[in-house]
Amino acid sequence: MLSRRFGDFATAEDAVQEALLAAATQWPDEGLPDNPRGWLIQVAYRRMIELVRAETARRDREERAARREPGDRRAAPAADEPPADRDDTLTLLFLCCHPSLTTPSAIALTLRAVGGLSTAEIARAFLVPEATMAQRISRAKQRIRDSGLPFRLPEPADRAARLSAVLHVLYLIFTEGHTASLGADLRRVDLAEEAIRLAREMHRLLPDDSEVAGLLALMLLTDARADARTGPSGELIPLAEQDRSRWDPAAIAEGTALVTTAMARGPVGPYQLQAAVAALHDEAPSAAATDWPQILALYGVLERLTGSPVVALNRAVATAMVHGPAAGLDALAAPAADPRLAGSHRLDAARAHLHEMAGDRDAAVAHYRSAAAHTTSRREQEYLLMRAARLATAPPNPPPPPR
């Protein structure tokens, strides 16, 4: 019936499947509706409209990108959109990112059910066979069905934890989109863009949540540098060496405004703090003009808030930029002793960087090589090898490179 009305069997099938999913989770809890068949068609019909809408929005966006047309002509969401739609989207997001699902399942289900991507598109984006992705998604749905989770917004007591799970999933979708890999050029869907779209939707639904705004700001401020991040043959270019004229000023302005408003309102959380660091980088006219004391202070707060050894590493690098490489190396002692970083290439990469700053070439080369041997990113490995090779073949006793 739905496929007849919309003339699109695959989308209709998905819509019906999701209506059944909603039924499976809702009925045991709330009892059978008076007219189950009518209910199903209603829910599927509404879902179908959402799917078609998402499909249209994406097509618009792709066509726009192809034409390189400036400005955003996409219609803003209707102001009179009924609250039921708003709650459904949010509920669906909370359900897709439920902590009982594995992270890859939550990511796949979110892109499928909320993002409106086809299984084939998601499979291509993650470079796995379509059958594998279909299985991942159907297992996730099964798991939600089995766990008897109600199709409704989480209880107030669980809300913060559940919301942070949703934000984490969106953030992972974004970073996956930013991870250049061998097959990157073959990807048809821009995951970073998709994550931004979902975060934007989330921000529209929860405009007063400062961490939702912080996440959207972080994505925009990071994505603003995407074009400058890689060279002609896909090689990584570090922040300090990027051509800043290739950064996207509109995204920087939007992200900066978002994080400024969010932090003023509070409560301040990890996404806002990371966005604030990104904003400071983005606003600096040159690498040398970067406000490192401010970044160091933000990392200090972020470290106290999260206790993350990766943040401690970043703080050590910021310490070096403010107080010199010796102080930075001292600050590395704590994260170096953290078992969570054992065997991580990040520690070696940070050490290499600080030794390079200090002009200790042999130590820097050794740590760059060790980091290269341990990273799981091919592009990063190439970058680290190049960095080591450049140092190793430089004339002896070079002065510390200007920063």
Add this chain to the structure above:
Amino acid sequence: MKYMLLMQFSAVGTDFPPIETWTPEEIRAHIGFMGEVNEKLAAAGELVQAEGLGGPHQARIVRAGEGGAPVVTEGPFAETKEFLAGWWIVDCEDVERAVRIAAHISTAPGPGGRPLNMPIEVHPVMSAPPQEM
């Protein structure tokens, strides 16, 4: 027909030093060559998949122990002179074409721009039985 091409990185029988010791230009040329290989295979519609593997430092050997519990050893990769560095799966006309692709990959440049002549294994990928079976 699909073929799997395995790139064995071998220090035995070759005379080039490990990539860590090359100059930036040599590394760049090597990476550029590999990128070009993949682009050409994709443009010809022959590329199914290509991946590089983490080096010997990241590899493990796993056996089932008592009750099927995994027993993991990290060696002997760190000491071995030969390890699997990456693979391609190509879908091409016949084995001759797969062999030509492998030979081309084998000419990837190393120190001084000389071809490395790395050994590339070519394995046919088994397919589903034909319809009439």
